[in-house]
Amino acid sequence: MSVKPFKSIGVGVAFSPNLKANIFEAARLSVVFGSKLFLIHVGENSNEKTNQLKTILKHFEKDNLDYKLVFKTGNPVDVILSTSEEKKIDLLILGALQREGFLKYYVGSIARKITRKAKCSVLLLIKPSVKRVPCEHVVVNGLKAPKTEQTIKTAFYVANKLSSEKITIVEEIKEEQISVKVDDNKSLRHANIIKERIKLRENSRIKEILNLIPEVYKKNKTITIQPIFGKKGYSIGHYAQISRADLLVMNAPSKTTFWDRLFPHDIEHILTELPTDVLLLQ
Structure with missing residues (x-):
């Protein structure tokens, strides 16, 4: 970094x-x-x-x-x-x-x-x-994407410079990844098992990134990994709002093309109603 x-x-x-x-x-x-x-x-x-x-x-x-x-x-x-x-x-x-x-x-x-x-x-x-308002809680996206590792590292750098006490890494997981129709207890149990497997896999991926972050940036910080099943962009914005985050750090969207205008970026949810201060990292 x-x-x-x-x-x-x-x-x-x-x-x-x-x-x-x-x-x-x-x-x-x-x-x-x-x-x-x-x-x-x-x-x-x-x-x-x-x-x-x-x-x-x-x-x-x-x-x-x-x-x-x-x-x-x-x-x-x-x-x-x-x-x-x-x-x-x-x-x-x-x-x-x-x-x-x-x-x-x-x-x-x-x-x-x-x-x-x-x-x-x-x-x-x-x-x-x-007057300076303390930035106590930083939320950062942990979605599986090429920019994410650098985004998480920079979020820790920013949190360190702003003396933030808490960092939450939110993994947004699409509901369709479960791909099980729940209509009885057996299918519900099966869906929950799939959810837990996905959570473990995602947590493992994030922990590998955390191991690459200098210890000085992690010192005296409460670090939480939070998997959320839901719609990308909307879920993390909602989480930042209910957890009263002071700063939401996210990957900036890739440059727009004709197709992006037809299918708006996940980031549009955030821009329509900002849950808190938002840092979009290139």
């Missing part, structure tokens, strides 16, 4: 009521990860805007925050994506929107387009805060 997966962090800066909170969240993460921070504003530069941003960033002078302001006009999606590539950004931070009158959050159309097209990892924040 790269010692430093996030060498540079980008954050979209809009002069909205959340401006200070968004910058504080991005700056704190940049300090913790030892990253350079790029603040990207889609619009013209002005002394007033620059001074406003620098005043907020003064709070991080003592931390020797390394940052750069980027002003660029154009389509918001194109500007943020092109700047991310130009500046070789590893992690892009985007804000979620709150549904009117509900304690529910979703990804707006601009952020959703950026999330789908970004070639770097994306962090979606539901409630950015000026």
Whole structure:
């Protein structure tokens, strides 16, 4: 695993009521990860805007925050994506929107387009805060996929840097893997035996990955392996919500093709209703 997966962090800066909170969240993460921070504003530069941003960033002078302001006009999606590539950004931070009158959050159309097209990892924040809110519980996907091993390793790195106490690795198992029609006690017992075999196999696979993670990242952590039978994307989002996770870490979807638009990614469940802050790792 790269010692430093996030060498540079980008954050979209809009002069909205959340401006200070968004910058504080991005700056704190940049300090913790030892990253350079790029603040990207889609619009013209002005002394007033620059001074406003620098005043907020003064709070991080003592931390020797390394940052750069980027002003660029154009389509918001194109500007943020092109700047991310130009500046070789590893992690892009985007804000979620709150549904009117509900304690529910979703990804707006601009952020959703950026999330789908970004070639770097994306962090979606539901409630950015000026005051640091502890990240105590991290949930990470453990599904059988090429990216998963690296995703779990990075989740442990992030949990270590954020001083999280608990990590849960969720294995989403499709119900059709059982492939037994349950209509009496005998078939129910058979289905349960198959379920247990699948759980043991999946747990064994995850334990092999855990053995590859440096001990320093596992120290003083409560580590749980949680198999769940259900619909991919929806199950892990629901679990993160009911377990009150502070961060959900997942494999970013592979780049979209025509077929992906017809059959949306499992990740769409998460983007439609964010259960918590979500980190999508490339």
